Amino acid sequence: MLKIFSSFFVFMILAYPQSALSADIAAGEARYKETCINCHGPAGKGAGSFPKVSGKEISYTTDKLEAYRKGIKQGSNSFLMFPMAKPLTDEEIANLAAYLEGAKYNVE
Amino acid sequence: MKSISSNLFSGIMASALIVAMPFAAKADGHDGAMDVPKITSEVVLQGLENPWDMAFLPDGTMFFTEKCKGLSVRTTDGSVNALYGVKGSSGYADSGDDLFCEAQAGMLGVVPDRHFDKNRVLYVYSSSTKYRGDGCKTNFEKCDGNIVMRFKVSDDLKSVSERTDIVTDIQYKPFPSDQPFGDPGAHNGGRLRVGPGGYLWVAGGDRHRGICPQDPKLLCGKVLRVDMDGNAHPDNNPPEGFDKRIYTYGHRNVQGIDFRPSDGKAFTAEHGPWHNDEITALVNGGNAGWDPAQNTGGRGECPDQYCGYEPNQTESMDPAIRAAYTPMSDTRFEDLMPATWNNNGYSQGTGSAAFLKGDNWGIYEGRLAVGIMGIGFSGTPAGSRIDMISITPDGLGINGIVRMPLGFSKRFRGLVMGPDNALYVSVDAGEIYRITAESLQ
Numbered sequence: 001m002l003k004i005f006s007s008f009f010v011f012m013i014l015a016y017p018q019s020a021l022s023a024d025i026a027a028g029e030a031r032y033k034e035t036c037i038n039c040h041g042p043a044g045k046g047a048g049s050f051p052k053v054s055g056k057e058i059s060y061t062t063d064k065l066e067a068y069r070k071g072i073k074q075g076s077n078s079f080l081m082f083p084m085a086k087p088l089t090d091e092e093i094a095n096l097a098a099y100l101e102g103a104k105y106n107v108e
Numbered sequence: 109m110k111s112i113s114s115n116l117f118s119g120i121m122a123s124a125l126i127v128a129m130p131f132a133a134k135a136d137g138h139d140g141a142m143d144v145p146k147i148t149s150e151v152v153l154q155g156l157e158n159p160w161d162m163a164f165l166p167d168g169t170m171f172f173t174e175k176c177k178g179l180s181v182r183t184t185d186g187s188v189n190a191l192y193g194v195k196g197s198s199g200y201a202d203s204g205d206d207l208f209c210e211a212q213a214g215m216l217g218v219v220p221d222r223h224f225d226k227n228r229v230l231y232v233y234s235s236s237t238k239y240r241g242d243g244c245k246t247n248f249e250k251c252d253g254n255i256v257m258r259f260k261v262s263d264d265l266k267s268v269s270e271r272t273d274i275v276t277d278i279q280y281k282p283f284p285s286d287q288p289f290g291d292p293g294a295h296n297g298g299r300l301r302v303g304p305g306g307y308l309w310v311a312g313g314d315r316h317r318g319i320c321p322q323d324p325k326l327l328c329g330k331v332l333r334v335d336m337d338g339n340a341h342p343d344n345n346p347p348e349g350f351d352k353r354i355y356t357y358g359h360r361n362v363q364g365i366d367f368r369p370s371d372g373k374a375f376t377a378e379h380g381p382w383h384n385d386e387i388t389a390l391v392n393g394g395n396a397g398w399d400p401a402q403n404t405g406g407r408g409e410c411p412d413q414y415c416g417y418e419p420n421q422t423e424s425m426d427p428a429i430r431a432a433y434t435p436m437s438d439t440r441f442e443d444l445m446p447a448t449w450n451n452n453g454y455s456q457g458t459g460s461a462a463f464l465k466g467d468n469w470g471i472y473e474g475r476l477a478v479g480i481m482g483i484g485f486s487g488t489p490a491g492s493r494i495d496m497i498s499i500t501p502d503g504l505g506i507n508g509i510v511r512m513p514l515g516f517s518k519r520f521r522g523l524v525m526g527p528d529n530a531l532y533v534s535v536d537a538g539e540i541y542r543i544t545a546e547s548l549q
Contacts, residue, residue, distance in 0.1 A: 038490040038492070039484075047537060049291070076284060077288060107537075107538075
């Protein structure tokens, strides 16, 4: 049963590589709060030298994170992103992108 | 509204301090019970864009700046009036076509005159295109682009008038450069405060130009002490040949400055490079020791003539090697003001600082509250926080640091004491908080 389920899961990811269906928004949020929040601020709002990363299409964020993970320079401060993106798995990138697409900042 | 009682903490602190200070504990008649206040916070304003600095009148009226928008005031009934915007802003009673924001630059510090009740004078720091002339063709020219303005505020707090630019020649970085955070507009300092004698203090930054901090004439990388018209305080004592407006030099990026209540001594909090941050007790005419110039102090050539992130701008490396290459406080300077506190190899970014005033702060009264904005680069512990630092009477060291128990963590950009003895704090995310302390004794 587990096997069937996991192969179905793999199928879903392959079939809809950038679909929110395959991504876990809650896991994305949790991952975001581990490191990303220190620069990009709560809910990807952006601040100071750190760009806003919320409200972007999933494909945009995925492409950016994949590029940083490969060490491909994007803007003038990409060196700050390289070490952050390097450890990300495909799944984490999908989760992060899904979370950031709809992340809304609420003052606590 | 958050309410975090720090009882556990107080217990630990109390036992630690009882051991350390048996006589003090007895002397104040509390049998060792330390007065650890209850600290709570609430949002005063939200939805702002990069609120940077605040300033208070005795009745609680609060002026505040938003870096890319302009100057506003929150009146005592809680309503907000937008007073003076930067170019392109909307909804402000008036605006300056020469004022703009770019990366770290924009409308920054604000402070009222000591005699505001009589003269209604308010000072504001901003980047401006008005005085550039043709001196901004490259990053290696003077480029006057940060200014201090003086305004008159109307009695009804709805408008400002009589803008007079009293300091017009603080340097600005006009173009990108080959540096981390290499955008234009880097390192402006920008905090304004009125000192115990009523003079205006202007905290500056090195604007990513190697020669700035140690140059005798350029105002970048300096702390100025001037009068209402921008003229030098007569007692400023910089070295021979220096611009007389300079109180101290050799700074990197001073975003925090305040005066110790017990003796009026000025302290700065500086945003450091990859290997440090510093708090410094200022000495009239002293040198804070930052010298990012190339071909000096044992350094060779550096990218765009700025050694501030060398010898390796973007990769991780042992901070001690960085610190040896371009120290924050270079001991080869005889007039060096040694740091009160340094971040010991960590790069976290100290933003703003304010001494805690009022006995409601209990054992923290008189400590320096400092906003620290750790991004977690290169092995440095991440996390934004406010530290309460107990500084030794001579200003040359610390007794200890306690993290303010807030229950949340944001990029704490501006810290100011209000007339109600609460600490007001602006965060990059867009809020201004009021942090109150309540003595439980």
